[in-house]
Amino acid sequence: MANVDFPSGLSPVRNRNGNAPGITVMDCVTTVLYEGALAFMSTTGLVGLNLSSVLSAVQAKKIVGVFANSKAAGAVGADGSISKIRVYSDPDQEYIGQFDDATAGAITSSIGRIFPVVGVAAGNSTTLRSIMELDASAGGVVSVVTSVNCSLLQVLAVSKEIGNDLNSANARVICKLVPQAHMHRNGLAI
Numbered sequence: 001m002a003n004v005d006f007p008s009g010l011s012p013v014r015n016r017n018g019n020a021p022g023i024t025v026m027d028c029v030t031t032v033l034y035e036g037a038l039a040f041m042s043t044t045g046l047v048g049l050n051l052s053s054v055l056s057a058v059q060a061k062k063i064v065g066v067f068a069n070s071k072a073a074g075a076v077g078a079d080g081s082i083s084k085i086r087v088y089s090d091p092d093q094e095y096i097g098q099f100d101d102a103t104a105g106a107i108t109s110s111i112g113r114i115f116p117v118v119g120v121a122a123g124n125s126t127t128l129r130s131i132m133e134l135d136a137s138a139g140g141v142v143s144v145v146t147s148v149n150c151s152l153l154q155v156l157a158v159s160k161e162i163g164n165d166l167n168s169a170n171a172r173v174i175c176k177l178v179p180q181a182h183m184h185r186n187g188l189a190i
Helices: none
Strands: 011-015 022-029 038-041 062-066 083-087 091-098 153-159 173-176
Touching: 022 062, 062 091, 083 091
Parallel strands: none
Antiparallel strands: 011 091, 022 083, 038 062, 062 083, 091 173, 153 173
16 A cells, blocks of 8 residues: 655654653744754754755754744744744654655665655645655665765664555655764754
8 A cells, every 4th residue: 555645844753762852942033944844053043944955964964953843934922032943952862754755665675774855944834844755766875975965864663653555655764863963963062
């Protein structure tokens, strides 16, 4: 049975050390932010989306986590203060993500491999949910790519959700951010 194509970014599933998902409240930009999207630290110290369609190695090192909720554009505090948003910021957090539909099958051979993402800055305008997916057509690598469109997410396991067909496009997997792409682990700590 074919998987449903429903890209929705990353959803927390478990923490490697058994803790509840670590959430940090951070100051954010006033543009729209999508739940499940990668959260990047800007040069102004506010978190937001990376608006590049392809991530460079420098951009990838500014990831602080994954947005735990969404925020409409222009939303600020009731008193006019800087907007806040919740971010899953624990570098040991594991997520469920979906492979894009570019390449079907061979999902079990992807375990341990590292993949880039597609749809980084895009989202559903109705649900304010990210439409980011792992890029299966990239084939995955065994180490972090340091060039353009660098690989960010390491596949740890296949999701055991009912109806998740491993031999079909849009399979769902459990993954985590590689240490080199998280500010808590790459020496650029926030």
